[in-house]
Amino acid sequence: MVDTLTIGSTRGSNPTTEHNRFGLDYRKEAAFFAPPVVPILDAHLHINGAHAAVHFLEAAHLYGATRFLSMTRLEEVNAIRDLFQDSIRFIAMADYKTTDPRETLGVGFARRIRDYHALGSRVAKFWCAPRARDQGADLGDPSLFDLDAPSRRPAMDEAASLGMTFMAHVADPDTWFATKYANASRYGTKSSHYEALERAIDRYPVPWIIAHMGGWPENIDFLDGLLSRHANVHLDTSATKWMVRELGRYDTARITTFLRRWQGRIFFGSDTVTTDDHLHGAQKVGEMAVKASNAAQAFELYASRYWTLRTMWETAWVGESPIADPDLSMVDSVRYSTNDAPPLVGRALPRDLLESLYAGAATRLIWGP
Numbered sequence: 571m572v573d574t575l576t577i578g579s580t581r582g583s584n585p586t587t588e589h590n591r592f593g594l595d596y597r598k599e600a601a602f603f604a605p606p607v608v609p610i611l612d613a614h615l616h617i618n619g620a621h622a623a624v625h626f627l628e629a630a631h632l633y634g635a636t637r638f639l640s641m642t643r644l645e646e647v648n649a650i651r652d653l654f655q656d657s658i659r660f661i662a663m664a665d666y667k668t669t670d671p672r673e674t675l676g677v678g679f680a681r682r683i684r685d686y687h688a689l690g691s692r693v694a695k696f697w698c699a700p701r702a703r704d705q706g707a708d709l710g711d712p713s714l715f716d717l718d719a720p721s722r723r724p725a726m727d728e729a730a731s732l733g734m735t736f737m738a739h740v741a742d743p744d745t746w747f748a749t750k751y752a753n754a755s756r757y758g759t760k761s762s763h764y765e766a767l768e769r770a771i772d773r774y775p776v777p778w779i780i781a782h783m784g785g786w787p788e789n790i791d792f793l794d795g796l797l798s799r800h801a802n803v804h805l806d807t808s809a810t811k812w813m814v815r816e817l818g819r820y821d822t823a824r825i826t827t828f829l830r831r832w833q834g835r836i837f838f839g840s841d842t843v844t845t846d847d848h849l850h851g852a853q854k855v856g857e858m859a860v861k862a863s864n865a866a867q868a869f870e871l872y873a874s875r876y877w878t879l880r881t882m883w884e885t886a887w888v889g890e891s892p893i894a895d896p897d898l899s900m901v902d903s904v905r906y907s908t909n910d911a912p913p914l915v916g917r918a919l920p921r922d923l924l925e926s927l928y929a930g931a932a933t934r935l936i937w938g939p
C-alpha cells in the first residue's frame with residue numbers, strides 16, 4: 571500500500587513543468603507507492619511510437635501497471651506488440667487521416683475492424699466528441715459522426731458480428747460545453763449526445779465501455795441512471811485532468827457508494843497518449859500542442875498520470891494536483907492561470923474496490939483467463 575507520509579516528499583527535485591508542478595522525482599516517488607493491491611490493468615491508452623513507448627513502459631512498471639488496452643494505429647500494432655509482448659491488447663480504431671467518410675467511418679472502418687480482429691482485438695472504438703460536428707461538416711454532413719447515424723452502421727455491424735465489445739467516447743467536459751461548444755445549434759446540448767448514444771446501445775446489445783466516466787463525471791447521478799437502464803454498459807475512469815477536477819467535487823462517501831453500486835462495471839484507465847513526437851522537440855502536431863520534447867519530459871508526462879491517479883484512488887492526500895489543468899482558466903480566466911490545478915482529493919478506497927477498479931472488472935470483460 572501507499573506510504574501516505576512520504577508521497578510528494580521529493581518536491582523540488584526537478585524543474586517544474588505543466589505535468590510536474592511540484593518538481594517531483596517521479597522515479598523516487600514510485601518507490602513510495604509500490605506495489606498496488608493488484609497489478610493494474612490500464613484499460614484506456616493511446617500507445618503509438620515504439621521509441622516513446624519504451625519510456626511509457628518504464629513509468630507504467632514503476633507504478634505497478636502491467637497490462638494495457640490501447641488504441642494503437644493499425645499500422646503500428648506489430649511494432650508495439652514486439653515491445654509489450656503479451657501485456658497489451660488493441661482497440662480497433664478508425665483511420666482519421668482519410669478524407670473520405672466511407673473510408674473513415676463506413677466500409678473502410680469495417681475493413682480495419684476485421685484486420686484488428688485478426689490481430690487479436692476484441693474491442694472497437696466509436697468516437698463522437700462534439701467537435702466531430704466540424705469534421706462531419708467538412709466531409710459534407712455535420713451529423714456524420716453521431717453515434718446513431720447511418721454512416722456508423724457498416725462498422726458497428728461488423729464489430730457486432732465479430733462479437734466485439736464497443737467502446738464509445740461521447741460528449742466532452744462540461745467546461746467545453748460552456749465555452750468552445752457554447753453554440754448548441756452546431757454542437758448539440760450535452761444531453762442530446764446521450765440520446766444518440768442510448769439509441770445506439772439499444773440497437774447493439776453488445777457490451778459497451780463508455781470512456782471517461784461515461785463522459786459525464788460532472789453528473790454521476792446521470793451515470794447511475796445510465797448504468798441502471800443498460801446492464802451491458804461499463805465505464806472507464808480515464809482522462810486524468812478531467813477526473814481529478816470533476817470527481818474532486820464530490821465527497822468520498824458519494825464516490826465510494828457509486829463505485830460499490832457498480833463494482834465490476836468500472837475500469838481503471840489513464841488515457842495516456844504516447845507518440846514519438848514527445849521525443850523530438852516538435853512544438854505542435856495538428857491541433858495538439860506537444861506536451862514533451864525529450865525523453866526525460868516524456869517519462870515525466872507518462873509517470874505523472876499514474877502518480878496522480880494512484881494518489882487519488884489509494885491515498886488520503888489533500889493538496890493540489892501536480893498536473894496543470896488549463897480548463898480552470900478556460901472557464902474563469904480572472905481566478906485561474908493556465909498553470910493552476912484543482913485539488914487532488916485522495917479517496918483511500920477500500921481494498922476490494924481497488925481490486926475491482928484496477929483489474930478485476932476489466933479482466934472479466936475483456937482480458938479473459
Ligand SMILES: [Zn+2]
Nearest residue numbers: 614615616841
Ligand atoms: Zn482516449
